[in-house]
Structure formats: structure tokens, C-alpha cells
Amino acid sequence: MKVSADSSTATRPRTSRAKCATPRPEGFRLEGPSRRLDPRIHAYRPDIADVELAGLLFAPHYARAEPCRCVVDSVIVRARPSEQAPATSQLVYGEGFALIDKAGDWAWGRCAHDDYVGYVPAAALGAMAAPTHRIVAPLALVFANPDIKAPIVRTLSIGARIAAEEEDGFLRVVDGYIHARHAAPLDVTAPDATAVAESLIGTPYRWGGRGADGIDCSGLVQRALELAGFDAPRDSDMQRDQLGTLLDGDATPMRGDLIFFPGHVGMMVDGERLIHANAYWMATVIEPLADVTARLQPLHDHPITARRRISI
Structure with missing residues (x-):
């Protein structure tokens, strides 16, 4: 494949972009064989693509993904930036998301664990301390205090990732306490x-x-x-x-x-x-x-x- 393009004629204004978004230089030429990319796991659109794909396809803009994490209990990944768009996947609390583009209330990128591409509400993403544990029970209760009779702050799904420290049979997390039986260190795996x-x-x-x-x-x-x-x-x-x-x-x-x-x-x-x-x-x-x-x-x-x- 051999493609020539002048990036100055291909750009259009956008509300916002992830960090490090860069237009291709004028007169850039992409040469070499093309390959069919699966859009489910390769982040590209007509206007922008993940910079990791720069050697595989032409795009008027490339952006380097900004690492984020899901900061809500769970969020559906959607095919388009709309709550009415079809669901394609889901992130649970603490799972990573590689943010490539942000426009209005929506973020576009790929899920860090499997590269699955889609849109999530931007408010569902943010920064958090590096996870140390993972929820291994179907649901884990987050208590206000290290006491099973304490008020429930939230519930976290199986697979959720948390930064935690042990305390009196509980794991202290940013907004409460999880019983130690409901989570395990990230390097501990189930035998079956x-x-x-x-x-x-x-x-x-x-x-x-x-x-x-x-x-x-x-x-x-x-x-x-x-x-x-x-x-x-x-x-x-x-x-x-x-x-x-x-x-x-x-x-x-x-x-x-x-x-x-x-x-x-x-x-x-x-x-x-x-x-x-x-x-x-x-x-x-x-x-x-x-x-x-x-x-x-x-x-x-x-x-x-x-x-x-x-x-x-």
C-alpha cells in the first residue's frame, strides 16, 4: 500500500483530545503492505487513531493513549458516544482504560486488559493509586468501618481492582473497608x-x-x-x-x-x-x-x- 496525504487539509476542530495528540507532518507518506485490522481491538476512526497503529494505517491525527482507571462501581463500554448506543463490554472499578480522545462527556479508547475499543462516559474515568488486590467474591461490600455491622458505603463486583492495606481482618481502601475474604492480592490466582x-x-x-x-x-x-x-x-x-x-x-x-x-x-x-x-x-x-x-x-x-x- 502507498498513501500520500496533506494533514492540513484533513484536520477538523474537536472539543478535546487526549494528551500528546499530534497531526501527521505535511507530505507524510505511508508505504508498505496493508493488513486488515479488527476495529474491536484496534483503536482507529476516520479522524484519529492510536499512535501505536502509526506504522499500520494512515490517519489525519494520532494520539498517544493516556492511562486512566474506572473510578465508578462499573460502567458499560458502548459502540458510540450515547447512552442509547449498543453495549459492547464493561469496566468494573479499578480496571484500566487507555484514553485516546475525549469529546464532550464521552471518552474513546481501549480497555487496558484486552484492548477492546469503545466509548465510556468521561466522568467514569480518573486516576487512582496502583491496585494491590482484586475482588474475588461475586460482590464485595465496602463498610464504613472495619466492622460487618457498619453502614455499607458501596458494593464492588468480582474483578474490581483496589489499592488496599490489611487492618484487623479487613482491607482498608480509599472509602472504607472490605472483608479480607472478599479480595486477594493481584498475584494470587484461583486454582480452578x-x-x-x-x-x-x-x-x-x-x-x-x-x-x-x-x-x-x-x-x-x-x-x-x-x-x-x-x-x-x-x-x-x-x-x-x-x-x-x-x-x-x-x-x-x-x-x-x-x-x-x-x-x-x-x-x-x-x-x-x-x-x-x-x-x-x-x-x-x-x-x-x-x-x-x-x-x-x-x-x-x-x-x-x-x-x-x-x-x-
Whole structure:
């Protein structure tokens, strides 16, 4: 590919930009082979792109991402800068966000844990002390004092990241105290990802969700693997293509195996049952794999598209 552009004719005014936004110099030429970039995990728009993509595509402006964190209990990541736009993912308290552009009340960038691109309300982002712990219970209560009878200040979802210090069986955080049983140091991982998923049984199904207030199929798998110390991409097709080892169709299912369907994923609890967040039950449930495939059989000749095994 060979592209020439004069940046002076391509720019347009904007309300605000992330730090270090820079126009390309006049007469800049991009040469070399092009590659197809997945817009879900590569931050680019017609007017601006992440500076890390400068060698891969042309944009009238590039910006260096400004690291931020989610400072609210949770926030939905959206496809467009509107509360009415489709949900694509979710950040919970303390998770990172790479801010690339800010316009009005909305920030655009990528989630730090998986590079997923989208918009969040700018008010949901800010700076905080470097996290030391992660919430490992489905929900953790933040008490006003180190006492389980104290008033509740807020609740934090599984996966939330906190800066904490131990104090009398509690963890002291910026606005209260969390019981030590509800969190663990960041370097401590769960021995069984499936057990993490099982702790979320009954969680409502929510498209784009990754927390205890609502979770989707790939969000459940991503969160369970994360707490077990394994990074996973956001969407089920990415997980199908990137995670673990592909199994033969006649392989005997084992606990922790990932089973993929058209647009869906679940995790085996044992040789016969699957745990998955799904819109059929509108919840995270365990049910026989045979029941799931039977529901899909009238719609798909091959309800199961892949089986993958992860060694953690």
C-alpha cells in the first residue's frame, strides 16, 4: 500500500483530545503492505487513531493513549458516544482504560486488559493509586468501618481492582473497608477457573456485561480465566480462535473445556454439563450440554463449532 496525504487539509476542530495528540507532518507518506485490522481491538476512526497503529494505517491525527482507571462501581463500554448506543463490554472499578480522545462527556479508547475499543462516559474515568488486590467474591461490600455491622458505603463486583492495606481482618481502601475474604492480592490466582464461573451462577444475563450485576457468555469465560491467571480476549469468536488447544469432535469433555456454538461459548463443569451465561434462561446456569445442542439443532446443522482445552 502507498498513501500520500496533506494533514492540513484533513484536520477538523474537536472539543478535546487526549494528551500528546499530534497531526501527521505535511507530505507524510505511508508505504508498505496493508493488513486488515479488527476495529474491536484496534483503536482507529476516520479522524484519529492510536499512535501505536502509526506504522499500520494512515490517519489525519494520532494520539498517544493516556492511562486512566474506572473510578465508578462499573460502567458499560458502548459502540458510540450515547447512552442509547449498543453495549459492547464493561469496566468494573479499578480496571484500566487507555484514553485516546475525549469529546464532550464521552471518552474513546481501549480497555487496558484486552484492548477492546469503545466509548465510556468521561466522568467514569480518573486516576487512582496502583491496585494491590482484586475482588474475588461475586460482590464485595465496602463498610464504613472495619466492622460487618457498619453502614455499607458501596458494593464492588468480582474483578474490581483496589489499592488496599490489611487492618484487623479487613482491607482498608480509599472509602472504607472490605472483608479480607472478599479480595486477594493481584498475584494470587484461583486454582480452578470453572469454580470461579460457578460462583456466578444466577447472575443475570447482560449483553456486554463482565460483572456481578450482569454478564454475557464470553464475559463469563474471560472473567473466570482472568481470576485463574489466564488472559483471554473479549468475544467468543476471538476465544475460539486464540485460546487453548483445539480438540477433536469425539474427545471426551473435561472440566474446564470451552465449548463453542454459533455466537456463543460455555465452559464444561464435568463430562456432561455446561455452565454458561445465556439469553435463553437470561442467567448464568448449569445445564446438560445435550440440552443446549438440542435447542440449537433446529437452527444450525452443527450446533458445536469448536471445543478447546486450556492448560492453566
